[in-house]
Amino acid sequence: MSLSRVNKRGPKQVGLTEDPRPDEKSGSDREVAILDAAARAFMEMGFAAASLDRVADFLDATKGTIYYYYRTKSDLFAAVNRRAMELTAEAIGPFAHAQGDPRERLWQMSFAHTLLIIQRLPYLRVAAQGLELYLSGRMTIDEQKLLKEIAALRAGNEQLYVDVIREGIATGAFRNVEPKLAAKPVLGALNWTSRWYQPRPRETVRQREAIATELATFVCAGLAS
Amino acid sequence: MSLSRVNKRGPKQVGLTEDPRPDEKSGSDREVAILDAAARAFMEMGFAAASLDRVADFLDATKGTIYYYYRTKSDLFAAVNRRAMELTAEAIGPFAHAQGDPRERLWQMSFAHTLLIIQRLPYLRVAAQGLELYLSGRMTIDEQKLLKEIAALRAGNEQLYVDVIREGIATGAFRNVEPKLAAKPVLGALNWTSRWYQPRPRETVRQREAIATELATFVCAGLAS
DNA sequence: GATACAAGATACGCCGTAGTATGCAAATGC
DNA sequence: GCATTTGCATACTACGGCGTATCTTGTATC
Numbered sequence: 001m002s003l004s005r006v007n008k009r010g011p012k013q014v015g016l017t018e019d020p021r022p023d024e025k026s027g028s029d030r031e032v033a034i035l036d037a038a039a040r041a042f043m044e045m046g047f048a049a050a051s052l053d054r055v056a057d058f059l060d061a062t063k064g065t066i067y068y069y070y071r072t073k074s075d076l077f078a079a080v081n082r083r084a085m086e087l088t089a090e091a092i093g094p095f096a097h098a099q100g101d102p103r104e105r106l107w108q109m110s111f112a113h114t115l116l117i118i119q120r121l122p123y124l125r126v127a128a129q130g131l132e133l134y135l136s137g138r139m140t141i142d143e144q145k146l147l148k149e150i151a152a153l154r155a156g157n158e159q160l161y162v163d164v165i166r167e168g169i170a171t172g173a174f175r176n177v178e179p180k181l182a183a184k185p186v187l188g189a190l191n192w193t194s195r196w197y198q199p200r201p202r203e204t205v206r207q208r209e210a211i212a213t214e215l216a217t218f219v220c221a222g223l224a225s
Numbered sequence: 226m227s228l229s230r231v232n233k234r235g236p237k238q239v240g241l242t243e244d245p246r247p248d249e250k251s252g253s254d255r256e257v258a259i260l261d262a263a264a265r266a267f268m269e270m271g272f273a274a275a276s277l278d279r280v281a282d283f284l285d286a287t288k289g290t291i292y293y294y295y296r297t298k299s300d301l302f303a304a305v306n307r308r309a310m311e312l313t314a315e316a317i318g319p320f321a322h323a324q325g326d327p328r329e330r331l332w333q334m335s336f337a338h339t340l341l342i343i344q345r346l347p348y349l350r351v352a353a354q355g356l357e358l359y360l361s362g363r364m365t366i367d368e369q370k371l372l373k374e375i376a377a378l379r380a381g382n383e384q385l386y387v388d389v390i391r392e393g394i395a396t397g398a399f400r401n402v403e404p405k406l407a408a409k410p411v412l413g414a415l416n417w418t419s420r421w422y423q424p425r426p427r428e429t430v431r432q433r434e435a436i437a438t439e440l441a442t443f444v445c446a447g448l449a450s
Numbered sequence: 451g452a453t454a455c456a457a458g459a460t461a462c463g464c465c466g467t468a469g470t471a472t473g474c475a476a477a478t479g480c
Numbered sequence: 481g482c483a484t485t486t487g488c489a490t491a492c493t494a495c496g497g498c499g500t501a502t503c504t505t506g507t508a509t510c
Contacts, residue, residue: 185443
């Protein structure tokens with residue numbers, strides 16, 4: 001396909017610093033701006049229906065810019081998903097890895113997760129759509145690699161919930177259920193927020209926290225013994 | 226657009242019976258077969274990415290058949306969604322409208338809802354994708370009408386949950402929360418099943434019921450006071 | 451101030467697919 | 481048994497959009 005493309009590894013680093021990856025997790029400012037625009041476009045139309053020209057509109061630029069930083073539309077979509085997974089891991093990871101009461105930790109994870117969805121709706125809504133759907137047919141080899149990578153990140157985040165649930169069962173705080181199965185409705189209750197939530201102009205922090213509190217309380221109560 | 230189309234109201238009724246709508250809810254056998262094929266295609270690729278040729282493949286027919294019964298791709302998609310909503314209403318309606326303990330009724334609704342998702346996965350997964358996403362931009366007038374109609378059906382089903390939750394709060398069975406907000410994680414936990422569930426060849430009825438039992442127990446416990 | 455390269459704009463080729471026009475055999479009516 | 485309509489299949493057109501080739505401008509380097 002694109003074997004002749006040589007310069008498509010993003011912009012060169014400035015200066016003489018030879019550090020191989022100065023900002024591995026999120027790329028440059030420009031790349032993040034592109035991801036933001038892409039997240040908005042994919043959120044509003046879905047991957048297949050959203051055109052790169054629409055992404056460029058949100059960027060106030062043209063397609064040329066996008067293709068300078070990303071090789072294909074699938075690449076861009078995967079990058080949005082990857083970033084969404086990173087954001088999620090950052091939000092819930094600290095509580096997942098902490099010590100202490102599993103029930104309290106699950107509550108904090110759910111609370112933080114919900115607030116994240118509200119704050120970063122475009123990314124999380126795109127992530128909730130999933131990319132398996134769209135890339136499931138006629139995939140190239142590198143698209144399969146992308147899919148595997150993102151799926152692994154997603155599974156990693158889900159595993160954080162599974163682990164906490166398992167701990168909670170061990171301490172007797174939670175009902176004795178299969179942790180992997182029990183994690184499904186938990187994730188469902190949380191991720192569904194990306195579907196129904198609509199940002200309101202004058203919404204206060206307090207109102208958002210009320211939503212997050214209800215969801216966190218709901219999932220903890222749902223597992224309680 | 227298609228002002229010249231005259232014969233696109235589906236097949237004529239046979240015989241001389243003049244009853245205007247002999248089978249309003251689901252159409253003819255052939256239409257249902259087309260919907261089944263469309264549901265499978267939309268499930269596997271999403272609306273925008275699924276081609277009508279792919280739908281025709283599942284039908285073991287060609288596009289000509291589809292366009293004989295449905296005017297546009299959007300029409301077909303809306304019909305799949307409409308049927309999904311009808312199936313849902315049939316599954317949960319009886320318990321929603323019954324007398325008796327709201328908690329027990331919510332449990333039965335959730336149980337039936339989950340089993341429905343498992344049994345009719347293509348329809349319910351397509352419905353969970355939603356159509357607002359894909360039709361949100363550049364809609365024609367009749368597409369807007371379709372969207373409104375499906376949204377109303379969806380809202381009706383959600384309202385069934387809201388009502389039961391409200392009753393449960395009144396009887397003291399459920400925590401005192403805003404019913405509309407509380408219904409969100411309930412729907413999320415249930416609908417999420419259409420995302421993660423994958424049919425296994427030798428799965429028993431008992432195994433499916435185990436999933437439905439866990440989800441129903443989860444949502445009831447999540448609201449319990 | 452000439453050179454080289456980074457960053458992005460523009461224009462276009464090519465492909466997939468929604469929708470249409472038409473053909474055609476089998477059922478149906480008279 | 482002839483005419484008409486039904487129920488599709490086939491062939492084709494139109495168009496939107498991905499990806500690419502090429503051109504332009506700004507900026508660092510010597």
